[in-house]
Amino acid sequence: MDMIDYFDIEYTKEKLNKCLENGTEPELCIKIEGNDYMIIPLRDKISFQWIGKTSEFFYKDVDELFSNELINGIVLNRDWNKVEDIYYY
Secondary structure, eight states: OOGGGGGSHHHHHHHHHHHHHHTOOOOEEEEETTEEEEEEEOSSOEEEEETTTOOOEEESSHHHHHHSOOGGGOOHHHHGGGEEEEEEO
8 A cells, every 4th residue: 555645635535434434444643743643434433643642532524523623733624734644553
C-alpha cells in the first residue's frame, strides 16, 4: 500500500468510509505539527485521539470528524495540508 495517496484528503475520506462500511478497523496515524494522532473507523462511529496524550473522542462519521474542531484546535478539512506523515500503527 502506498501511503502517499493518503495525503489526498478525498482519497483518505473515501478509504475511511469504506472501512466504516466493511467493519474493518485500521489504526490510521497522522502527524501534524510534530504531534501524532490516530483515526480508527469502527462499525458505527469513528474515533480520534492524540497518541499517548488523550483517550479516544468519537464522531458519528467521517464528515463529522473532518469538519469539527478536534484536539489542539485541529480541523482536518482545514488542516490536512499540514499533515507531515501518515502511517498505520
